[in-house]
Amino acid sequence: MTKQLEDLLSFLRFASVSTDSDHTSDVRDCAEWLIKKLEHMGLDTELHETPQHPIVVARNKHVAGKKTCLIYGHYDVQPVDPVELWDSPPFEPEIRDGRIWGRGSTDNKGQMLAHVLGVEQTLEEEGELPVNLIFLFEGEEEIGSPNLVPFIEKHKAELQCDVIAVSDTGMVSKGVPTLGYGLRGIACCEVTVKGPAGDLHSGVYGGAVANPATAVARLVASLHDSEGNVAIEGFYDEVRPLEDWERNMWAEVPGMSEQDMLAVTGSPALFGEPGYSSAERLWARPTAEVNGIGSGYQGEGSKTVLPAEAMAKFSFRLVPDQDPKDIMKKVQAHLEKHCPEGVTVEVEVGHDGKPFYADPHSKNGKAGQEALRQAFGKEPVLIREGGSIPIIQDMKEIFGVEALMLGLALPDCQIHAPNENYYVENFEAGIRLNRALLKELAK
Amino acid sequence: MTKQLEDLLSFLRFASVSTDSDHTSDVRDCAEWLIKKLEHMGLDTELHETPQHPIVVARNKHVAGKKTCLIYGHYDVQPVDPVELWDSPPFEPEIRDGRIWGRGSTDNKGQMLAHVLGVEQTLEEEGELPVNLIFLFEGEEEIGSPNLVPFIEKHKAELQCDVIAVSDTGMVSKGVPTLGYGLRGIACCEVTVKGPAGDLHSGVYGGAVANPATAVARLVASLHDSEGNVAIEGFYDEVRPLEDWERNMWAEVPGMSEQDMLAVTGSPALFGEPGYSSAERLWARPTAEVNGIGSGYQGEGSKTVLPAEAMAKFSFRLVPDQDPKDIMKKVQAHLEKHCPEGVTVEVEVGHDGKPFYADPHSKNGKAGQEALRQAFGKEPVLIREGGSIPIIQDMKEIFGVEALMLGLALPDCQIHAPNENYYVENFEAGIRLNRALLKELAK
Numbered sequence: 045m046t047k048q049l050e051d052l053l054s055f056l057r058f059a060s061v062s063t064d065s066d067h068t069s070d071v072r073d074c075a076e077w078l079i080k081k082l083e084h085m086g087l088d089t090e091l092h093e094t095p096q097h098p099i100v101v102a103r104n105k106h107v108a109g110k111k112t113c114l115i116y117g118h119y120d121v122q123p124v125d126p127v128e129l130w131d132s133p134p135f136e137p138e139i140r141d142g143r144i145w146g147r148g149s150t151d152n153k154g155q156m157l158a159h160v161l162g163v164e165q166t167l168e169e170e171g172e173l174p175v176n177l178i179f180l181f182e183g184e185e186e187i188g189s190p191n192l193v194p195f196i197e198k199h200k201a202e203l204q205c206d207v208i209a210v211s212d213t214g215m216v217s218k219g220v221p222t223l224g225y226g227l228r229g230i231a232c233c234e235v236t237v238k239g240p241a242g243d244l245h246s247g248v249y250g251g252a253v254a255n256p257a258t259a260v261a262r263l264v265a266s267l268h269d270s271e272g273n274v275a276i277e278g279f280y281d282e283v284r285p286l287e288d289w290e291r292n293m294w295a296e297v298p299g300m301s302e303q304d305m306l307a308v309t310g311s312p313a314l315f316g317e318p319g320y321s322s323a324e325r326l327w328a329r330p331t332a333e334v335n336g337i338g339s340g341y342q343g344e345g346s347k348t349v350l351p352a353e354a355m356a357k358f359s360f361r362l363v364p365d366q367d368p369k370d371i372m373k374k375v376q377a378h379l380e381k382h383c384p385e386g387v388t389v390e391v392e393v394g395h396d397g398k399p400f401y402a403d404p405h406s407k408n409g410k411a412g413q414e415a416l417r418q419a420f421g422k423e424p425v426l427i428r429e430g431g432s433i434p435i436i437q438d439m440k441e442i443f444g445v446e447a448l449m450l451g452l453a454l455p456d457c458q459i460h461a462p463n464e465n466y467y468v469e470n471f472e473a474g475i476r477l478n479r480a481l482l483k484e485l486a487k
Numbered sequence: 488m489t490k491q492l493e494d495l496l497s498f499l500r501f502a503s504v505s506t507d508s509d510h511t512s513d514v515r516d517c518a519e520w521l522i523k524k525l526e527h528m529g530l531d532t533e534l535h536e537t538p539q540h541p542i543v544v545a546r547n548k549h550v551a552g553k554k555t556c557l558i559y560g561h562y563d564v565q566p567v568d569p570v571e572l573w574d575s576p577p578f579e580p581e582i583r584d585g586r587i588w589g590r591g592s593t594d595n596k597g598q599m600l601a602h603v604l605g606v607e608q609t610l611e612e613e614g615e616l617p618v619n620l621i622f623l624f625e626g627e628e629e630i631g632s633p634n635l636v637p638f639i640e641k642h643k644a645e646l647q648c649d650v651i652a653v654s655d656t657g658m659v660s661k662g663v664p665t666l667g668y669g670l671r672g673i674a675c676c677e678v679t680v681k682g683p684a685g686d687l688h689s690g691v692y693g694g695a696v697a698n699p700a701t702a703v704a705r706l707v708a709s710l711h712d713s714e715g716n717v718a719i720e721g722f723y724d725e726v727r728p729l730e731d732w733e734r735n736m737w738a739e740v741p742g743m744s745e746q747d748m749l750a751v752t753g754s755p756a757l758f759g760e761p762g763y764s765s766a767e768r769l770w771a772r773p774t775a776e777v778n779g780i781g782s783g784y785q786g787e788g789s790k791t792v793l794p795a796e797a798m799a800k801f802s803f804r805l806v807p808d809q810d811p812k813d814i815m816k817k818v819q820a821h822l823e824k825h826c827p828e829g830v831t832v833e834v835e836v837g838h839d840g841k842p843f844y845a846d847p848h849s850k851n852g853k854a855g856q857e858a859l860r861q862a863f864g865k866e867p868v869l870i871r872e873g874g875s876i877p878i879i880q881d882m883k884e885i886f887g888v889e890a891l892m893l894g895l896a897l898p899d900c901q902i903h904a905p906n907e908n909y910y911v912e913n914f915e916a917g918i919r920l921n922r923a924l925l926k927e928l929a930k
Contacts (some may be wrong), residue, residue, distance in 0.1 A: 279852020310684020315829030
């Protein structure tokens with residue numbers, strides 16, 4: 045086994061589950077292991093306390109005139125339940141069939157350590173790095189990074205950089221290098237519909253008063269027209285139109301065909317905004333989704349109740365250049381306008397995050413593409429992603445620089461699930477990627 | 488205390504909760520007390536076993552040439568939870584402020600015993616009844632009368648009657664005698680909407696596949712137009728139009744004004760089918776209600792899931808001359824036609840019951856009105872009710888005769904709730920009512 049794989053297995057043995065207070069000391073031990081590793085490589089390190097889990101920062105000796113590159117990652121991991129579904133213990137990593145099996149192997153320890161070990165290799169072989177490097181590793185990504193933005197704002201001067209790189213996203217397929225240049229944002233809210241003072245008998249009172257379950261359903265239905273377009277006034281106003289090169293490239297991206305999408309979702313049919321492919325719907329078009337709806341009696345059999353209340357949870361995935369606060373105002377106006385007669389509607393606004401976009405054809409974007417080309421020996425594809433990692437856009441805006449998403453996660457890596465795994469060849473490619481990336485960014 | 492009130496308190500002390508197997512012997516003890524009471528009055532009695540709780544039948548000596556009148560009632564009661572909200576123990580009945588407080592005082596022991604004691608008084612004072620009488624008392628009304636129709640069908644010849652009388656419905660207001668001549672029927676179903684094979688991440692997949700929570704909401708919304716009319720094709724086809732005398736009478740009925748309905752329901756506003764008053768909406772117009780809807784995450788905070796499944800429970804209240812089986816076919820056709828793209832919809836048909844209607848101006852209807860007039864010393868109002876008691880229509884059809892609903896329950900009697908109560912004066916009026924009713928029916 046290579047020294048590098050041994051390092052990864054050591055890193056994976058820490059049960060750094062950030063959401064579980066039973067693992068607080070494991071998270072800290074993991075951070076300290078990381079500090080030791082980075083110091084041993086000759087970097088200057090800092091372990092910053094936060095109200096919860098520490099942030100690790102490391103730097104080489106910065107030199108005037110060199111570009112400064114910040115590489116972000118996280119050393120905390122998801123919980124492991126249901127643990128009985130794992131083929132090998134989540135924190136006793138094993139290498140089988142060319143893959144490293146263990147919690148965090150892909151998300152994010154394996155990806156971030158590839159960058160660390162790329163730097164180590166460059167330092168060993170060349171004595172110095174082509175860039176001024178800042179490693180910024182947090183231990184709270186899986187709990188929503190509550191302390192990262194305040195930390196960055198407080199230490200903006202020391203952390204200021206020319207470009208950000210992150211490997212915490214996906215590759216479209218094994219062996220296909222993937223540059224992510226967009227993420228969807230998000231805006232959430234919860235709606236409570238109130239009708240009668242208490243549940244009523246649906247025979248005695250049904251027909252004379254509005255039913256909140258019907259009302260909430262009418263509100264949900266009002267969010268889309270019958271074709272699948274979001275029907276909120278002004279919802280699409282700020283959406284950046286797809287460019288031809290995106291549509292052309294995405295039409296060829298592996299894993300996104302109709303058959304692929306049917307297989308991966310298990311849906312009886314695909315459905316979405318008319319005029320767009322699945323990739324376009326997921327990566328470049330906004331959505332209005334119901335994450336939960338509930339009212340009345342949901343148990344076995346029937347209970348002829350006219351419920352007093354109903355609720356629905358909504359999340360809106362947003363794309364450049366939509367603004368979550370602006371969208372939430374439009375959502376609230378829509379819900380007010382469509383409030384059915386005979387009930388009241390309350391909207392509780394939830395969390396939000398901006399969409400992310402970085403031009404993949406900029407100088408830095410091209411450097412990222414070239415690094416991927418060198419690491420994998422193949423032409424990279426350029427994609428966006430449907431999910432939301434608000435911290436990337438936040439960092440981009442705080443520093444006023446571009447961010448590159450150089451994903452190394454494969455579709456079958458099982459992140460957040462039992463049997464998380466990471467291909468050894470992706471780990472090795474990640475090390476090559478880091479070395480090429482720093483060289484290309486330095487140009 | 489009168490002997491009659493003492494009898495009622497004895498009857499109320501049995502915890503004859505039919506739904507709770509812990510009370511099986513209390514239900515039987517109650518039936519046996521009833522048998523003893525009826526025998527002591529000189530009636531011939533039968534205690535019929537069923538798979539659950541016994542049916543009690545009693546008769547006077549039937550004489551050729553007299554009309555046969557069947558009086559139905561039930562001696563089982565609802566559970567008492569939440570028992571801590573009762574001001575006095577539910578099975579230790581008390582008389583306070585002119586009311587009898589205890590479970591079953593109104594529903595139905597107090598109402599049915601008034602008939603028994605009316606018969607007792609007539610027999611004591613006159614030696615015989617003006618009619619051939621059949622008392623039919625069941626112990627399973629609160630669990631849906633599962634054994635009553637089979638019993639009646641088996642014993643149809645012995646139970647054949649010329650008219651049915653039931654006191655198990657409401658008076659519109661204290662002191663206002665009320666003849667019920669209609670009940671709504673019911674048809675129930677549950678809908679399951681299925682989309683992806685499992686819950687999906689709403690960022691990664693949202694927009695490319697249909698969301699079952701959205702789909703079930705669209706189905707629910709499709710049941711009505713924006714004005715509140717049921718939008719199922721043919722739904723209103725068989726609805727018997729309201730007659731002028733009904734609209735005129737109901738406009739004057741106490742307790743049904745807009746203010747009354749707002750107060751009793753606590754709804755922010757009234758809402759229903761355009762062109763009808765609340766009384767008309769409740770008593771003579773059919774409805775489509777959602778009794779429950781559920782999908783996805785309904786807990787605290789947000790979870791950005793695209794749910795795999797969604798459900799909704801529907802009940803349709805039906806009026807003469809709608810047929811529950813016919814309506815359910817129309818509902819199924821509607822749900823099939825409106826099934827949103829990208830999901831599958833399964834409909835599980837539930838229980839149903841026919842609406843009830845009996846002409847209040849027929850000979851028997853007029854006898855019922857006259858008996859109410861004599862018992863309360865006031866002109867009776869003629870109403871229908873919004874709820875469903877399918878057994879009344881079932882008996883009406885099996886015997887091919889009319890049924891009179893001579894309700895003695897007041898709006899504040901708290902049936903099915905803590906502090907159920909029955910005005911002593913209503914109990915006494917019920918005894919007078921029985922005596923007058925048998926005389927009037929005999930004419």
